[in-house]
Amino acid sequence: MRLIRLGNQPSRVGADVRAALSAWGPGVSVLGGFALLGAQPPDCPRPLDAVVVLPRGVLVVVGVDLPEPALKLEAPLSGQWKTDGWPLRHPAGATSPVQEALEAAQAVARRIQDMRGEPLPVTTVVAVGPYVGQVVQPSADLHKGVRVLHPKPTTLLAAARELATSDRPCSAEHAAKLIAVLAPVGTPPQRSTMLTEGFTDASEDLASASTMLLPKVRPQAEPTRPGWLPLAAAGVGLLALVGVITAVTSSGDDPQAAAPSTAASAQAGPTAVVVDGRSFAPRGRDGGAECAGHAFGDVQAWLEANGCRELARAQYSTEVDGRAAAVALAEVTASTSEGAAALREVAARVGSGGVVPLVKERGAWEGGPASFDNSAISSVARRDRVLVAQAVWADGASAADDPALVALAQQALGLPAR
Structure with a gap:
């Protein structure tokens, strides 16, 4: 097991998580794999104490700081948590922290699926202290x-062996892509x-496409989360969990993890995205809640009638057989998966309009196209999102039926729009 430290642990018990993982030592003498400490994958609602990438699974480790040590913790997935018989409460009214942990694990699983990473099982460990x-x-x-546990080398190891149960181990190539997809900094x-x-x-590729991110630093705000209190402890103050996102390499960390640059802007994105062996250079992105105002034709009419939750747009440059090409992406998050499917049907019809590419609003980048007129178009609906490339x-000149451009548009569906 090798550690890649991307930031400080967002919980106090995170130090115990790190110590337990470090105790396994490098190599496969105990288990093997990589632990991304302090990671916050894109779209994940909170920083995580660890994302452990194992040959046969991915563990999302979420730390929960209890107000004081306990001899016994009753920790159902649904229902009231109790420490030594006393119910726990949260300032927001929740009765247990499991839902927050499950949301984080689901966000990690969605990230892997959206980026077409290796389809390993993603499971959850709630580390308490x-x-x-x-x-x-x-x-x-x-x-x-x-699994809910107090993190020790033995308890974490038992959980990892019980939860990481893929039928076949992940290849080194796909593991590198998984780490690139999940880690917002480093290589x-x-x-x-x-x-x-x-x-x-x-x-052999188990995923439907091979996607790899080589990211720049994405600075993150310092999150502060309220802690858990026993109902009887009226005088106990809130526990502030502050995760300061830095990249500090310690003696147990992997030397391959790159340190972030303090000069990176808040909008910094990947320096390169590789899909099926083709390199794409980001040329700008945009996002917000306004959708219909950036659309036209039947797509605009549909959005005006049905609305959306978010619109994300991005553009990339690349080459096809030595010729410069460009890609525009638009990802619309609908209210429901049914709405996304309906919108995709509208967007897939010839002459039905679409979303205005960024280049039309911002102008062309150096060496880029003046417009995306006569473009080849491909689209896909994934749960509540529709992605159009x-x-x-x-x-x-470009043509919508150009075989090379049609193939490029289909390939571009593996790119991130945000």
Whole structure:
């Protein structure tokens, strides 16, 4: 097990998580894999104490600081948590922190799926501290891929072996892509390091496409979260959990993890995105709640009638057989998955309009196309989101039925719009 420290742990018990993972040592003598400490993958609602990428699964570790040590913690997935018989409460009214942990794990799973990463099982570990002698979980809850535990080398190891149960191990190549997808800073470890951590040398692709991010730093705000209090402890103050996102490499951290640059802007995105072996350079992005105002034709009419939750747009430059090309993306988040499917049907019809590319509002970048007229278009609906990709040549005439541009538009559906 190798540690890649991306930021400070957002909880106090995170120090115990890190110590437990460090105790396993490098290589596969105990388990193998990589732990991304202090990571906050894109679209994840909170920073995580650890995302552990194992050859046969991904563990999302969420730390929960209890107000004081406990001999016994009753921790059902639904229902009231109790420490030594006393109910816990949260200032927001929640009766347990499990829902917050599950939301974080679901965000990680969505990120992997959206970026077409290796389809490993994603499970959840809720690490509680400062100390808990015994954790009681209903037996039915243990089958739902969630473990609540006080982090020690033995308890974390047992959870990892029970939860990371993929039928086949992940290859070194796909593990590098998983880490690139999940970590907002740094670069993946070298392939040789991947192999020493138990990832295989197999090259067969289980994902529908091969997508890899090589990200710049994305500075993050310092989150402050209220802690958990026993109902009887009226005099106990709130526990502030402050995660300061820095990249500090310690003696147990992986030397391949790159330190962030303080000069990076808040809008900094990936320096390169590789999809199926083709490199795409980001050329700007935009997002917001206004959708219909950036659309036209039947798509605009649909959005005016049905609304949307968010619109994200991005544009990229690339090359196809030595010729410069450009891609425009528009991702609309609808209110429901049914709404997304309906919008995709409208957007897929020839002459039905679409979303205005950024280049029309901001102007062309150097060497980029003046417009996306006569572009090849491809679209897909994923849950409540519709992604539309347009592809044109950077110079010269484009045609919607150009086979090279059609293939490029389909390939561009593996790019991030945000």
